[in-house]
Amino acid sequence: MQALVDRKRLLESTLGENLQEAADLSFRGTAIEDLCLDFTLPGYPDYVLKEGEGSTIVNIYNLEEYITLVVDATVKSGIMRQVEAFKSGFNQVFDISSLQIFSPQELDYLLCGRQEIWEPESLVDNIKFDHGYTARSPAIVNLLEIMAEFTPEQQHAFCQFVTGAPRLPPGGLAALSPKLTIVRKHPSSAVNTSNPTGATESADDDLPSVMTCANYLKLPPYSTKEIMRKKLLYAILEGRGSFDLS
Known part of the structure; x- marks a missing residue:
């Protein structure tokens, strides 16, 4: 809708013959007044944007004022009390000044960590392999290759799946505490015949699981890299809302 406001300004700044064209401006083929918008905050009919004009219908002539009031209510005056409460609470922990x-951008990095999660070459040096796995285990080699290929x-x-947070702290994997640990997960079903890599058919039926409080990934010894990729992606994309004791 802001594009309509900008277009209207342009037309009104040119010759008067364009005034009718400005009046005929529409939103996706629909006249602004036919959208049945009034001067209340979208989704909050009791929040009146302009005193005494809550029932005023928005049209092409007052659209700019409507947009200005909606933006102000959404990101400024409408959340001022909450922002002040946050600042007051934060200031009790750390001098906000x-x-x-x-x-x-620097504050975002300090408070939320890195946007970029890891570089492939840093993985093996900043992950602990334990309880059945070493850095040379076939399953670990496959996992590191998969992690390096992640989007x-x-x-x-x-x-998010392993640590409970979508980002790493400043310093990346090296700063993660406790250190990211990957251990062998024993199949929940009876063990079938093993192949030379230590993988089993029953391992292919299991999903990875984690202890987020310890940054601890329990990874079955899948028989192939593709099976591992499939199971891992399923777990991290579909299992983020699950909490189970194992």
């Missing part, structure tokens, strides 16, 4: 030396979205999903 000290943060003024940081840019918004950024899959990296965030993996991090």
Whole structure:
């Protein structure tokens, strides 16, 4: 809708013959007044944007004012009390004035960690392999290759699944505490015949599981890399809302 406001300004700034064209502006083929918008906050009919004009219908002539009021209510005046409460609480823990030396991007990094989760070459040096696995175990070799091939979205999903947070702290994997640990998960069903890699048919039926409080991934010894990729992606994308004791 802001594009309509900008278009209307342009037309009104040119010759008067364009005034009718400005009046005929529409949103996706529909006249603004036919959208049945009034001066209340969308989704909150009791939140009146302009005193005494809550029932006023929005049209092309007052659309700019409507957009300005909606934006103000959404990101400024409408959340001012909550922002002040947050600042007051934060200030009790840390002097908020000290943060003024940081840019918004730097604050985001300090509070939320890295946007980029890891570099492939850093994986083996910052992960602990234990309880049945070493860095040379076939399952671990496959896992590291899969993690190196993850898209950024899959990296965030993996991090959320294993640590409980979608990002790593400043410093990346090296700063994670406790250290990311990967152990062998024994199949829940009876063990079938093993192949030379130590993988079993029953392992292929299991999913990875985690202890997020300890950054602890329990990984079955899948028989192939593709099966591991499939099971891992299923777990990290579909199992994020699950909490079970194992």
